[in-house]
Amino acid sequence: MRILALLSMLTMVFYTSVSYSQRNCNIYKGDSNCYKACLEVEKAVMHYAGDRSFQEHLLKSIKLCPEFDQAYFELSVNYAKRGLMHEWIKWINKAVEISPEDHLGWRGWYHWFFMNNYRKAIADIDSLDALLDYDIGSTGDGLYHLKILKGLCYKELGNSEKALQIIELFMDDEEYYQGSFDYLHLGVLYLETNQLNKAIKAFEKQNLYNEISEAYFYSAEVSLLKGNEAKAIKLLNMALKKYNEGLSMHDPYRQLIDEIYKVDIESKLELLTGKQ
């Protein structure tokens, strides 16, 4: 039973640990060492991420072809996920140095994702934007377009106006596609800048696309600001219901921007219902 449990865990970990889409190694066939280096990365990701064999294949890849960025990248990810950012930065910097167009976005995302290092995240996203003449793409987990993330970084730096400007501009772009929580963030930004009707519309749009507890929670905030306490309580109860159903913002690695917890809803409800 214990072995089965372990296998089940390892399988889960394996599927969540492959961090990068595999390259077609055949494109390196002109350079036999880099071709072999690419095959070593393919072997590495077949192992339990971070274990000795995984590391050995990647180090071998680097030795064979020091300019093969993917090996540095794969190593970097595994340090970051374990809270070892002083190691992460060495490996990811090397990957960025070799192939900035492939890794700047990822590095910027991780600056935010693991460290809330907003200035560095913005700098990397801007560098990538300056480098590419095509769409800079999304975060590695697909949760945000990097332009939305850039806006959110400004919000976290206390500049909600600029955040709103960046996000609205991007949402108007014909290439924009809705991300999981985009309208929730937009609504909270409207709320923070006292544009209450726009906020409500954004929360409604969020729930049409991806119904989450947070959209009800912040809608309740709007109702309170409009002086409608009864509606706020109703919305908070809805937020609690959705939270209990598992419909809320969640990421296994970190607390997301604008994410709320059960205690946030309950304490607000207690405050309001106790007051009534």
Place this chain on the structure above:
Amino acid sequence: MKNVIFTLSIIILFLGCEKPLKEQHIPVHIGLIEYDAKKDTLGFEVCHEDLLSPYFHHLNISYEGEKPAMVKEYKNRFKPSDSLENGFITIRFIVNCKGKAGRFRVIQIDEHYNLKTFSDETVMQLYHITRSLKGWDIFERNHESYDYIRYVTFKIHNGEIKDIMP
């Protein structure tokens, strides 16, 4: 003949020095927290040393009362230092199969992720508060409990806790 044997011995010796990758120092697992008699106190034991994986920290394992309960502990107990220091302090540790934490390791880095040293006042407060936390969830799978590695990172700005991650 003696010279040939001597030369061959030297060559063999040098060849022996060039260790294949497997013999170089590569940890069993990235980020594994191994027992260190100098750092680790008695009274804490991992349940499955052989199965300990640094990966399990992210598999939806939480803290009793979720993150706000943990943050409250630091907010109530941490006294900002006068040193106006900046950077990040990460405390890594193991939560064993009984939910008890141990093998604490501290990493101190600046805003660019270079290793640095914060004041003892800041580091020791965070260390002691983290050590005293009791609400770590137990990681269970198929009716069996396992150890896992967890970390908490503090973003320090002007000696104050600006953020607690993840």
